[in-house]
Amino acid sequence: MRGRAASECELIIVRYDTPSLMTWNARTYDGGFGYVSAHGAPLVDLLDPRPGERIVDLGCGTGVLTAEIASRGAHVLGIDGSPAMIEKALAQYPGLDFIVGDGRDFVVAQPYDAVFSNAALHWMGSEPDAVISSVREALAPGGRFVAEMGGAGNCAALTAAVSTAWREHGLPDPDLPWYFPTPAEYAGRLEKGGFVVRILEYFDRPTPLDECPNGAADWVRMFAGSLLHQLPAELIESLLRRVNELAAPALRRETGWMADYVRLRFAAVRR
Template sequence: MNNLMTAKNSWNASLYQDKHSFVWQYGEDLLQLLNPQAGEFILDLGCGTGQLTEKIAEFGAEVLGVDSSVTMIEKARQNYPHLRFEVADARNLQVEKPLDAVFSNAVLHWVKEPSAAIACIHQALKSGGRFVAEFGGKGNVQQIFEALCNALAAIDIPHPQTLSPWYFPSIGEYANLLEAQGFDVIYAVLFDRPTPLAESEIGMANWIKMFASNFLVGLSSDQQVQVIREVEKSLQAKLYHQGTWTADYRRIRIVATKI
């Protein structure tokens, strides 16, 4: 496995596992689309702390979990010492033998060079092998993104939209990229999935620190607090109900086979 770290490699793995478990819990029913079979060799691309990697292994498949974050891989190895985990980048994957399937949950919206990732996935698969993924699609966290941009503009941060670390494609855009690299797209859906956040009134602040930290880089502690408070204030009527924050998630699911 050829290792190439991404920019987002300093994840707080404990905060992710303890307060943002919805990431992998929502991915469990994606396993039905994957339909792992005993004896298959499957890659869990962007495995995080390893929960879904373990579930794939329970079907009897040989599974390798990879993530660009050293802290995530360390936590995954602690959680599941009987499984294999490696640090690797989606844009530079190399595997020792062809894969029956590549599975990826809540990862590919972090990869702003999607064609590079798709090329690596295609190369790693057997002919007829399948690619099953869910990630943020067009319109994902749009309200949170706009609130962050407005809060940063209010303290004279220029062009805050350029700070986004995300790639949220439409079905058409992503299907075209897959087809251009030799995939047959057999299933694609884009859907709203409002997602309640843990920790009641501090749920939005935790989410921003975990998943939108790019927008806070270079700000003083006071400025970070000011921005988060402004975001909370602007979103309270829309995304805060009965003591719980909700993230305005929109997800894309794709199943494609290598031609």
């Protein structure tokens, strides 16, 4: 493994208390929800990509962080399950490599030095162990897995408002498309899957929804649109109004709406 030797790292677990199927709209994702990529900058620093390294960006979206990693001299392959995201990534960064792929079973021809993932693993929660296994197989021995995902309690107020609004409208509880594990749970999966966990951080990240004039309703349209696709069209506006009413006491401020994000960030090394 290039860079810092594994023996120089220690396992660190920190809790900070500071203030499925999904069809993505790549333009909206980059515009109204660009904070997803913006908050990934510290994760790139944790990855510490070096010139000449081979790195997979798993769940690369429109390629913003893929390009950042490449700018540091690494050879990067961006993988995402959304053809729309990959299409936009290829258009924005024509000199980089992007492919459509599934985190549960992607395969690379030669081992990589690192796999990086920002805000994507919680979308692959139906088979988290399969994702970890695929990542391990993509890495050379000593290769590193550096990622950030939603952790336990992520979007608790948002998802509670969604579930309550659904029940009040006589609908079954929604099948929420995310996997938000506790630090202990995911560390256990990594260790069982052939990794040594070197760093694990678990922290609150309240995030302004600056581009959401309709508050929680806009967030639901972007990140839980698959739930709306299953419903009669005449119910949707009423549901989303009720989501806003229920979420407002916890998430609406004088300055605007907030998302109650909780993040799980880690660095692990393949045994």
